[in-house]
Amino acid sequence: xxxxxxxxxFLSIQEGENLTVxxxxxxxxxxxxxxxxxxxxxxxxxxxxxxxxxxxKLKRLTFxxxxxxxxxxxxxxxxxxxxxxxxxxxxxSGGSNYKLTFGKGTLLTVNP
Amino acid sequence: xxxxxxxxxxxxxxxxxxxxxxxxxLDFQATTMFWYRQFPKQSLMLMAxxxxxxxxxxxxxxxxxxxxxxxxxxxLSTLTVTSAHPEDSSFYICSARLSTRGPQHFGDGxxxxxx
Numbered sequence: 001x002x003x004x005x006x007x008x009x010f011l012s013i014q015e016g017e018n019l020t021v022x023x024x025x026x027x028x029x030x031x032x033x034x035x036x037x038x039x040x041x042x043x044x045x046x047x048x049x050x051x052x053x054x055x056x057k058l059k060r061l062t063f064x065x066x067x068x069x070x071x072x073x074x075x076x077x078x079x080x081x082x083x084x085x086x087x088x089x090x091x092x093s094g095g096s097n098y099k100l101t102f103g104k105g106t107l108l109t110v111n112p
Numbered sequence: 113x114x115x116x117x118x119x120x121x122x123x124x125x126x127x128x129x130x131x132x133x134x135x136x137x138l139d140f141q142a143t144t145m146f147w148y149r150q151f152p153k154q155s156l157m158l159m160a161x162x163x164x165x166x167x168x169x170x171x172x173x174x175x176x177x178x179x180x181x182x183x184x185x186x187x188l189s190t191l192t193v194t195s196a197h198p199e200d201s202s203f204y205i206c207s208a209r210l211s212t213r214g215p216q217h218f219g220d221g222x223x224x225x226x227x
Contacts, residue, residue, distance in 0.1 A: 006155075033215055042118070042205050042218030043156070088155060097161070097169070098212050099146065104155045 003027070004091055006103030014111050016078055021087055021106045024071040029091035032065055032072045033100065037086040046074075079110045115139055116208050118219030125196065126227055132192045133222045135206030141186035142208035146216060147179070150203040162189040196226045 005024045013019055023032070031050045035043035047056050049065035049072065056063045060083075062075040072089055086107050090100040115138040123131055135145055143164045148156040160181055161169040168181035178200075180192040189208075193200055203223055207216035 031213065035218075040221070040223070042116075042207075042220045045215050045217070048215050086153070092213065099158060099161060100216060102156045102158075105153075107153060 004089055004101055004103035006089055006106055008106060009104065010107050010109075012109040012111065013079055015080060017110075019076050019079055019108070021074045021076075021089075021108075022071070023073065023089035023103050025091060026070065027091070027093070028069050029093050029101075030069070031092040032069070033090045033092065034063055034072070034074055035088040035090065037088060037105075043086075043088055076108075079108075081110045081112050084108060084110050116206065116217050116219040118206055118222055120222060121220060122223045122225075124225045124227065127197050128195055129226075130192055130194045131196055131224060132190055133204055133206070133224075135189045135191070135208070135219055137187045137208040137217075140208075140210050142189075142210070143186060144212075145183060145189040145206055145208045147181065147189075147191050148205045148207070150205060150221070152203075156205060159191075164189075193224065196224070198226045200224065201226045 007022050033048045034046045037043040047063045052067045052069045054065045060077045064073045086105045088105045089103045117136045119134045145162040147159045149159050150156050158171050159174045162181050162183040164183045164186050170176045183189040203221050205221040207218045209216045
């Protein structure tokens with residue numbers, strides 16, 4: 001069974017601070033996706049990374065896929081209250097039965 | 113962009129009732145859809161993979177007779193929770209993908225409350 005460990009589980013910071021969320025596994029994934037979910041809604045895809053060592057930037061968010069494709073990180077610069085939500089990483093694997101394995105999520109609260 | 117619609121968004125019903133949840137891909141055809149369950153402030157747990165025209169593949173520990181899945185067309189999958197009980201109360205979310213290794217696009221979920 002493939003597992004994704006996500007840390008921290010909870011994070012409460014002040015507006016303007018920087019933060020990093022980590023997603024680690026002992027398994028190799030062919031791709032890794034980051035989602036953000038707000039209460040009562042479905043997850044919304046932020047980014048997909050597929051190449052070891054890949055770095056992608058989305059405004060104030062920077063995503064990195066580890067060289068061995070077993071881990072990933074999400075860094076947010078100058079966090080804003082609108083960044084508040086549940087951040088989920090998900091690893092993709094399998095051939096014809098390709099599916100996602102989700103981490104437990106990081107609940108981020110950015111206080112004004 | 114790809115849009116997935118889920119209906120209903122909220123259901124409250126008595127114990128013993130069967131509840132059907134629909135998942136539609138609005139602007140693309142999805143040969144595969146997924147059904148997840150999520151408890152408050154927790155992550156998504158995959159319940160089953162829904163394949164158009166064939167039987168669903170259930171994850172270990174998920175009762176196939178309890179959670180009936182039908183994927184009769186390329187744009188619609190349904191999940192029926194049969195004889196629902198309070199422990200079945202949860203947030204159920206579906207997703208669909210355009211290609212085998214493409215990203216999944218999620219519906220907005222269905223909040224199921226069994227009294």
